[in-house]
Amino acid sequence: MILPRYRIAPSTIGGAGKGLFLDEDVAAGRVITAPDAIDRTYGAQELAARPDLAYASARWFEERYTLSPDWPDECYINHSFEPTGLWHLGFVFALTDLAAGTELTVDYRHLxxxxxxxxxxxxxxGEKIVGFGWAESLASSTRALGRLFR
Incomplete structure (x- = not known):
């Protein structure tokens, strides 16, 4: 679920297609997206063995992933190595004060x-986007979240 008002529009990121843009100011640290209606997770090996499950997926914890077969609006959050949002255990937090009109991005290496x-x-x-190991992802997102609430 996306908490602030938003819209889907052409992305400002070259080649990205559409993006998710905030329609209201969002304060640093505010939750922008939160998990909802997750009925199950899948193990990495299960996903690899089941190409019929080839929908948008995101890592939630350790080697457990969720699938999005219907392409919800959260899927329009694009990647950036200098993101506007922080992905942490399925939540996206505003990394700084974000003005209305800002495109929401996260670092896909966490997903x-x-x-x-x-x-x-x-x-x-121009760099490759390669998934972090679980410990690295959790440690770095936890440190970043801690800095938001000092």
């Missing part, structure tokens, strides 16, 4: 399986 490369590169840097 991908460890070592898996995204099918596209980061347009700003």
């Amino acid at each position: 991908l399986p460890p070592g898996q490369a995204e099918d596209f590169i980061d347009t700003a840097s």
Whole structure:
């Protein structure tokens, strides 16, 4: 679920298609998206063995993933190595005060399986987007979240 008012519009990121834009100011640390209606998670091996489950997926914890077969609006949050939002255990927090009109982005390395490369590169840097290991993802997102609430 997306908590602030928002709209889907052409992304400002080259090649990204559409993006999710805030329609109201959002204070640093505010929850922007939160999990809802998650009926199950899938193990990484299960997903790899079941190509019929090839929908948008996101890592939630350890090697457990959720699937989005219907492409909800949260799927329009694009990647950035300098994101406006922080992905932490399925929640997205505003990393700074965000003005209405800001495109919401997160670092996809937190959502991908460890070592898996995204099918596209980061347009700003030209670098590959490769999933963090679980411990690295949790440690770095926890530190970033802690800095938000000092």
